[in-house]
Amino acid sequence: MSLVIRDFRPDDVGALVETLNDEWHFDLYGEGWEEVVSEYVLEYVRRSDASRVAELDGTVVGIATVRAEVHEGDMAKVDELCEKYPDNPYYRDQRTLDHADAMLRSENDLTGLGEMVLLIVSGRVRGAHIGRRLMDEASSLLAARGCTGMHIATDTECNYGFYEHLGARRLGETECVVQGKPLVRYLYRLDF
Numbered sequence: 001m002s003l004v005i006r007d008f009r010p011d012d013v014g015a016l017v018e019t020l021n022d023e024w025h026f027d028l029y030g031e032g033w034e035e036v037v038s039e040y041v042l043e044y045v046r047r048s049d050a051s052r053v054a055e056l057d058g059t060v061v062g063i064a065t066v067r068a069e070v071h072e073g074d075m076a077k078v079d080e081l082c083e084k085y086p087d088n089p090y091y092r093d094q095r096t097l098d099h100a101d102a103m104l105r106s107e108n109d110l111t112g113l114g115e116m117v118l119l120i121v122s123g124r125v126r127g128a129h130i131g132r133r134l135m136d137e138a139s140s141l142l143a144a145r146g147c148t149g150m151h152i153a154t155d156t157e158c159n160y161g162f163y164e165h166l167g168a169r170r171l172g173e174t175e176c177v178v179q180g181k182p183l184v185r186y187l188y189r190l191d192f
């Protein structure tokens with residue numbers, strides 16, 4: 001088995017959309033979901049200072065994207081999409097999550113911390129330390145940009161136990177409704 005961690009390329013999007021959908025079932029949003037989620041992966045990459053994928057035997061099986069500073073203005077894009085497509089539940093849910101994250105960030109001092117923007121490993125290869133490799137890579141990328149740690153927005157639909165296992169500390173939490181179901185959104189910090 002050969003694992004390579006390399007820079008993201010636009011042609012990785014297809015494999016990543018499949019991985020994201022296996023986890024979070026975006027297809028339940030109905031027709032057009034693939035296009036929307038593809039655009040969202042690209043938006044996460046654009047928001048990030050560095051994006052690395054994990055390739056196992058030539059197949060993309062995960063991604064980590066990070067940025068050294070938070071730019072709250074990013075939400076303007078999601079707000080714009082919500083206004084343009086008021087009936088689109090995907091954009092509505094993304095706005096709910098973005099606003100929950102902004103609220104949690106505003107309540108905490110995140111000075112010196114970068115941000116884990118997106119982290120996922122395919123369900124087919126979990127438990128093989130690929131997530132840990134991507135986290136190490138993310139930490140190195142942020143440390144090289146002068147960060148002393150990272151903050152992570154996650155929730156009860158994610159594997160936040162992984163971050164706790166690596167030593168992350170929960171800073172706050174807030175309740176939301178996403179895909180019609182209640183979830184708790186968390187903010188964590190992990191110091192290097």
Ligand SMILES: CC(C)(COP(=O)(O)OP(=O)(O)OC[C@H]1O[C@@H](n2cnc3c(N)ncnc32)[C@H](O)[C@@H]1OP(=O)(O)O)[C@@H](O)C(=O)NCCC(=O)NCCS
Binds near residue numbers: 119153154
């Ligand atoms: C989080 C995620 C990336 C971890 O990837 P992974 O490759 O399966 O994780 P690893 O094999 O590298 O695990 C690293 C360590 O964390 C531990 N770990 C993983 N999940 C854990 C959990 N829920 N509770 C406690 N420890 C956990 C592993 O046992 C391993 O321990 P060790 O290194 O001491 O042996 C993966 O579970 C995932 O993609 N989940 C869905 C998406 C998600 O939740 N993303 C995160 C934020 S939104």
